[in-house]
Amino acid sequence: MMLQVLRFPNPLLRQKSKPVTTFDDDLQRLAAGMLETMYREGGIGLAAPQVGQLKQLIVVDLHAGDEDQATRSPRFYVNPVIRDRSGETMTNEGCLSVPDFTADVTRAQSIKLEYQSTSGDTVREDLHGLAAVCLQHEIDHLRGKLFIDYLPPLKRQMVKQRLVKQARTA
Ligand code: NI
Numbered sequence: 001m002m003l004q005v006l007r008f009p010n011p012l013l014r015q016k017s018k019p020v021t022t023f024d025d026d027l028q029r030l031a032a033g034m035l036e037t038m039y040r041e042g043g044i045g046l047a048a049p050q051v052g053q054l055k056q057l058i059v060v061d062l063h064a065g066d067e068d069q070a071t072r073s074p075r076f077y078v079n080p081v082i083r084d085r086s087g088e089t090m091t092n093e094g095c096l097s098v099p100d101f102t103a104d105v106t107r108a109q110s111i112k113l114e115y116q117s118t119s120g121d122t123v124r125e126d127l128h129g130l131a132a133v134c135l136q137h138e139i140d141h142l143r144g145k146l147f148i149d150y151l152p153p154l155k156r157q158m159v160k161q162r163l164v165k166q167a168r169t170a
Helices: 025-041 129-142 153-169
Strands: 045-047 057-060 075-086 089-095 098-107 110-116 122-128
Touching: 025 045, 025 057, 025 075, 045 129, 057 129, 075 129, 089 129, 098 129, 098 153, 110 129, 122 129
Parallel strands: none
Antiparallel strands: 045 057, 057 075, 075 110, 089 098, 110 122
């Protein structure tokens, strides 16, 4: 199931997503569709609001870009909450909803994450480096926040105007 990825400045990207309470086939189908869409678009993470579903669901595969599809390792995170964060790391980030733009963002180097599996089991996991950065970026999406919001005000304004213009002519 291919889904359409919403692009900035689509207002749905600014909405808060709701916790998932029903762990049924529809959730599995949405997760599978998001994964397929993420692979097709060449991303390593995708949050449900990016495909217009205001649900607290994230798919991640840090190996999405590998030549060899055998090394792919898809992960699903439902209702994720960051319980603790430590350290700092700067990463050049991009986003499927903000095409053709990257920027350096500083985030926690390590996080303690609590989430549910797509079948509803509670999982606790410590994440570091790129995995931690990716989850922080995706969890921001669940709150209507985008990585360009971290830019200094003047730069942010310039970038947003450019992206709006770009979206109009696309
Ligand atoms: Ni993103």
